[in-house]
Amino acid sequence: MANNNILEVENLNVHFRTDEGLVRALNGVNFNVERGQAVGIVGESGCGKSVTSISVMRLLPGVGEIANGTIKYYDKEKKKHNIIDLEADGEHMRSIRGPEMSMIFQEPMTAFSPVHTIGNQIMEKLLYHEDIDKSEARRKTIELLNKVGISKPEQRIDEYPFQYSGGMRQRAMIAMGLACEPQLLIADEPTTALDVTIQAQVLKLIKEMQEDYNLSLILITHDLGVIAHMVDYVNVMYLGRVVESGPVEEIFDNPAHPYTQDLLKSIPKMTGNEGKLASIEGSVPDAYSLPAGCPFHTRCRKKIGEVCESAFPRTQEISENHYVNCYLHQDLGDK
Amino acid sequence: MSKFIMHRLIFMVITLVVISMLSFIIIQLPPGDYLTSYITQLRSMGTDVSDEQIDYLREQYGLDDPVYVQYFKWIGNFLTGDMGFSFAWNRPVNELVWERLGLTLVISISSLLFTWIVAFPIGIYTALKQNSLSDYFFTFISFIGVATPNFLLALVLMYVSFRYFGINVGGLFSPEYAEAAWSLAKVSDLLQHLWIPVVVVGTAGTAGLVRIMRANLLDELGKPYVTTAKSKGIPNHKVILKYPVRIALNPFISTLGWQLPKLISGSTITAVVLSLPTTGPLLLDALKSQDMYLAGSFIMLLSVLTVIGTFISDILLALVDPRIRYV
Numbered sequence: 001m002a003n004n005n006i007l008e009v010e011n012l013n014v015h016f017r018t019d020e021g022l023v024r025a026l027n028g029v030n031f032n033v034e035r036g037q038a039v040g041i042v043g044e045s046g047c048g049k050s051v052t053s054i055s056v057m058r059l060l061p062g063v064g065e066i067a068n069g070t071i072k073y074y075d076k077e078k079k080k081h082n083i084i085d086l087e088a089d090g091e092h093m094r095s096i097r098g099p100e101m102s103m104i105f106q107e108p109m110t111a112f113s114p115v116h117t118i119g120n121q122i123m124e125k126l127l128y129h130e131d132i133d134k135s136e137a138r139r140k141t142i143e144l145l146n147k148v149g150i151s152k153p154e155q156r157i158d159e160y161p162f163q164y165s166g167g168m169r170q171r172a173m174i175a176m177g178l179a180c181e182p183q184l185l186i187a188d189e190p191t192t193a194l195d196v197t198i199q200a201q202v203l204k205l206i207k208e209m210q211e212d213y214n215l216s217l218i219l220i221t222h223d224l225g226v227i228a229h230m231v232d233y234v235n236v237m238y239l240g241r242v243v244e245s246g247p248v249e250e251i252f253d254n255p256a257h258p259y260t261q262d263l264l265k266s267i268p269k270m271t272g273n274e275g276k277l278a279s280i281e282g283s284v285p286d287a288y289s290l291p292a293g294c295p296f297h298t299r300c301r302k303k304i305g306e307v308c309e310s311a312f313p314r315t316q317e318i319s320e321n322h323y324v325n326c327y328l329h330q331d332l333g334d335k
Numbered sequence: 336m337s338k339f340i341m342h343r344l345i346f347m348v349i350t351l352v353v354i355s356m357l358s359f360i361i362i363q364l365p366p367g368d369y370l371t372s373y374i375t376q377l378r379s380m381g382t383d384v385s386d387e388q389i390d391y392l393r394e395q396y397g398l399d400d401p402v403y404v405q406y407f408k409w410i411g412n413f414l415t416g417d418m419g420f421s422f423a424w425n426r427p428v429n430e431l432v433w434e435r436l437g438l439t440l441v442i443s444i445s446s447l448l449f450t451w452i453v454a455f456p457i458g459i460y461t462a463l464k465q466n467s468l469s470d471y472f473f474t475f476i477s478f479i480g481v482a483t484p485n486f487l488l489a490l491v492l493m494y495v496s497f498r499y500f501g502i503n504v505g506g507l508f509s510p511e512y513a514e515a516a517w518s519l520a521k522v523s524d525l526l527q528h529l530w531i532p533v534v535v536v537g538t539a540g541t542a543g544l545v546r547i548m549r550a551n552l553l554d555e556l557g558k559p560y561v562t563t564a565k566s567k568g569i570p571n572h573k574v575i576l577k578y579p580v581r582i583a584l585n586p587f588i589s590t591l592g593w594q595l596p597k598l599i600s601g602s603t604i605t606a607v608v609l610s611l612p613t614t615g616p617l618l619l620d621a622l623k624s625q626d627m628y629l630a631g632s633f634i635m636l637l638s639v640l641t642v643i644g645t646f647i648s649d650i651l652l653a654l655v656d657p658r659i660r661y662v
Contacts, residue, residue, distance in 0.1 A: 089571045105563055
């Protein structure tokens, strides 16, 4: 079974050294991505979703460091790479970053350089990794732009990001992500910066590309509504940990963690008059001083008592492939 | 793009006309004219000047014409390349200016190159190594560089080289070459003298530029497009040179044109201290002695260069930043 995984993240701990102190952004994140699978990572702002993805890509900024854990990646030949052991800017890691895994960023306006053409920025990736000349790279880039639904790509290739609309920029970003035919695509809030009307189109495009290229996908979002149609498996994150994970239907039908339940309640529904939209009380605690025990106990409606403040609950399988870390689902006698 | 340039050109001409009037007004502004200060000078030396003589001189120099006639005479000649006559030097202004322009440009351009060649790598380096020991070291040095007045540095360097090395570094030539015709020996003599003004003029500029480059680059390094470029698997140094450095350089490229007037008027005080045969001290003297055609020509020349410089800057900005080009 392990060999069908493309990515295995185990006990990932990432710290940021800041002037105010150590920020523990990730505190033991575990999740796997199977080949061809679409996996969602959901959570509020600041829960570590993006940090997880840039850690996998080894693009953490200078102040961030991977303190503990393993990230294993299986390439096109199913060869195992221990991502953590590689030098972030080393040749080995760079042969993975790009041709093997690539990333779509949140804000396509700022994620492209404003003074280089879209074509230049996509061709750069092809030219660097593949043994092709400029005209071939250009041909491939036009093909990619066409594939993601940009009209007149022969013309558009020479335009600058500010000449594209928001949705087109994100399409171009997807085209850039697909260049060099990676296996794993990480989409970090790919629709957050877009108009609602464009969001659905871009998500549909990502889904189509995933099927066409047989990609494994990690979709990071704070929007559970987005997750439902896009992924097979969901990881719910809270304060640098995965607190619940399971097949998407399970998570929606039988959410086990109080946090997941609250998140689901706070999705606006179009049906019926349910009155006020539910929200989760309080706000995410300060990352400089994490609460002891289950990190959610400060906001949890179903808090049992002292046990919740004692230690992080163990991972419990409550149904097939559905895991949760919560004392409500743990036999307290054997703790 | 051509529409953009046409626009700028038209405004440039209008600006120049207004500036020429203003410069003429400015040189007319001080009470009296060159003749009054000349006569005072003559009288103080005991030479008696009769009223007829004065009237004759006034008429000859056209100083009694109405102001606008004087203006049109002046600007008309200026357009044909005749910048008038210097009373103080008793020579045409053209000769005076051209004589000094060559060496002025040599000094200005070498200091500009010195500044850029030293400042950009250090600026990039300190930004990449932000808050490291070497960053603090260069920051310290550049603050001192910014804070030291150029002429003081000139005095110190002159003192040190004379006291400890026995070399007189004032001027641009050793006495034996000053009037000699150009030869290889004279060029090497020039190079021996050149480094002092270049270092003096360049130091403050370098220090300032290091700070600006560092700040610009630090702003850019954190931008998302840098992470995007890295996510393509491109090596860090290539990413940094292609994206953030390129964008951090934009303000410098686009203000390159503004260096143009500085090439002539820059570092006047340093030039006085080092007794360099450049245009700076000439301008200063002309202003002091109300040598109106010389001073006026300088002001006009500087304005023309400023306007042309701005025009060049606009075009360069459009070239380096597509967001301007396509508006």
